[in-house]
Amino acid sequence: MRSVRSLLAVTTTMLGFAVLAPPASAAFVPFTVDKECGPTTGFTGAIVSSCTIKKSSFSALKNAKVNYYGPELGGNGVFVSSTVVIDATNGPRNSTAHGHCIVYRTAVPLAGICTFNGGTGTLTGFQAVVKVTFTGAGSAGIGKFHWEGVETHAFGGG
Numbered sequence: 001m002r003s004v005r006s007l008l009a010v011t012t013t014m015l016g017f018a019v020l021a022p023p024a025s026a027a028f029v030p031f032t033v034d035k036e037c038g039p040t041t042g043f044t045g046a047i048v049s050s051c052t053i054k055k056s057s058f059s060a061l062k063n064a065k066v067n068y069y070g071p072e073l074g075g076n077g078v079f080v081s082s083t084v085v086i087d088a089t090n091g092p093r094n095s096t097a098h099g100h101c102i103v104y105r106t107a108v109p110l111a112g113i114c115t116f117n118g119g120t121g122t123l124t125g126f127q128a129v130v131k132v133t134f135t136g137a138g139s140a141g142i143g144k145f146h147w148e149g150v151e152t153h154a155f156g157g158g
Contacts (some may be wrong), residue, residue: 031151033129038142044075049144054095055088057150060095060122065067068100068101080106084114088123095121103132109156110134114147126153 034055037043042050047070053061068082079102086097097119103112112132119126130149138144 013025024028028127028152029054030057031130031147031149033061033143033147035147036138037145038140040139041065043143044142045062047071047073049073052133058153060153061086061089076105079112080109084116086116086119086123088121092113094117095123097126097128099128101132116151123153127151 035051035053037051041052051066053064065087067085084099090094099116101114116128128151130147135144
């Protein structure tokens with residue numbers, strides 16, 4: 001009986017890792033994004049607020065909108081926490097990616113992390129983990145941010 005339980009535990013653990021692991025065809029690669037947030041991009045601190053990706057190492061994301069759905073975007077909180085949808089539906093891409101971001105407002109410089117796991121269209125299978133840093137303020141109240149980390153697009157591509 002003891003050996004059956006041990007076998008069951010090992011099998012369950014192996015299956016768990018198989019479900020969590022990326023597909024064998026997936027390769028994590030360096031990933032960067034430069035984005036701008038402010039009144040001209042649709043970022044007001046209200047839910048929904050948007051930023052615009054200006055540059056990305058993944059071409060499908062150039063000029064995409066990053067939509068933030070809360071629950072905490074404005075106010076005097078220590079952090080901003082939000083469900084995030086990258087919307088690259090402009091043009092022929094017709095794609096979205098889904099994730100979550102937390103940015104610590106009291107960090108100097110402002111810093112945080114975003115994770116993405118899945119999407120639609122070209123971004124089907126998109127996964128990324130990125131560090132978020134504030135890179136400066138531009139004109140007209142625009143905040144500039146940089147994402148750096150790793151990503152994979154195991155099923156879509158670009």
